[in-house]
Amino acid sequence: MRRILVCQLRQIGDVLLATPSLELLHRHFPNAEVHVLTERKCTPMLQGNPAVHTVWAIDKKELGSLAREVAFYWRVARTGFDVVVDFQQLPRCRWVVAMSRAQVRLSYTPAWYNRWLFTHWVRPRDGYAAMAKASVLEPLGVRWNGERPRLYLSDAERDAARGLLASLGLAEGQRLITVDPTHRRVTRRWPAAHYGRLLSLAAARDPSLRFMPLFGPGEEDDVRAVVAACDCPEKVLMPDRMLSLREMAACIDQAVLHVGNCSAPCHIAVAVGTPTFVIRGATSRAWSFPAPEHFHMxxxxxxxxxxxxECANPDQLACLVRLTPEAVCQAMLDHLAAVSR
Known part of the structure; x- marks a missing residue:
């Protein structure tokens, strides 16, 4: 076994959920190079990962023509892989799988018209998403044994995060909670007014708490709506710009708790070892790492x-709207107390 290619193009959280599989492959085949094919926006999640030898980053702007795309996929495929693992079966993945000469090509159970691409396939195990991904590796004798996603930060990145938080007003003795109130899907987004009320209630119950809202491209207005609904804006550490993914991860690393919707930042929190409290709407517990410090409500x-x-319930988004800030606050503070012992 010389080289293994893992195809996981997107999204950011899904790339993190693939890191247990990368760790398992590196552990079981220590002399093999583990390569990853992903989109450029997701590469920060793999930076510094000791299990990863090479990242092949797809940049849609650079691959502006079919000829350029095919040339790139050909270059990746002909690197000489013994094993190719395809976690998605997206068109770009299929190009690489088809062009490779790997003797073993793994994936989940494909549609009949894709079966010619793969030598082995697996019906993923039910349960935690990272475990389901890792189950695709079972034909190699590799099994998931509770490995969590991992994101590797440098000491310089942690120092920079401490400096940023201090500049925003976080003082000694105060405890940081990072908050992710955004999601592109309305069925997974607890209302902004509820988040504002939650921060107000939590700050009144525990004066040591400070809150840092996180946001991605085009989401700043959503975060400002949360701050506007909060009675204690002075306890909200609002950065004046969007943080990079690595900066966000480093700030989450400094927090005592991460609170938010079921999206990439909650997976980042798991990957840096910060306890989580996730508010679920349409999503299942399969996205929650099975450990007491990670709680979904x-x-x-x-x-x-x-x-x-989209919500099909006549009482539109009842699962989110009717989940009150008062109930969430009590459960969140109880969870914080439990993980702080």
Whole structure:
């Protein structure tokens, strides 16, 4: 075994959820190079990962023509892989799988018209998403044994995060909670007004708490709506610009708790070892790492989890709207107390 290619193009959280598989492959085949094919926006999640030898980054702007795309996929495929693992079966992945001469080509159970691409396939195990991905590796004799996602930060990145937080007003003795109130899908986004009320209630109960809202491209207005609904804006550490993914991860690393919707930042928190409290709407517990320090709260309606992007319930978004800030605050502070012992 000389080289292994893992294809996981997107999204940011899904690339993190693939890192346990990368760790397992590196551990079981220590003399093999583990390569990853992903989109350029996701590469920060793999930076510094000791299990990864090479990252092949797809930049859609650079690959502006079909000829350039095919040339890139050909160059990746002909690197000489003994094993190719495809976690997605997206068109770009299929190009590389088809061009490779790997003797072993693994994936989840494909549609009949894709079966010619693969030598082995697996019906993923039910449960935690990273475990489901890792189950694709079982034909290699590799099994998931509780490995969590991992994101590797440098000491310089941690120092920079401490400096940023201090500049925003975080003082000694104060405890940071990072907050992710955004999501591109409305069925996974707890209302901004609820988040504002949650911060107000938590600050009144525990004066040591400070809150740092996180946001990505085009989400700043959503975060400002949360701050506007909060009675204690002086306790909100609002950066004046969008943080990079690595800066965000380093700030989450400094927090005592990460609170938010089910999206990439909650997976980043797991990957840097910060406890999480995630508010679930349409999503299931399969996205939650199975450990006591990572807690998901849901209203528990009969229609949950629906995993839909649009709400089919006549009482629109009831699973989110009816989950009150008061109930969430009590559960969140109880969880914080438990993980702080």
């Amino acid at each position: 849901a209203l528990g309606l009969d229609c949950q989890p629906c995993n839909r992007n």
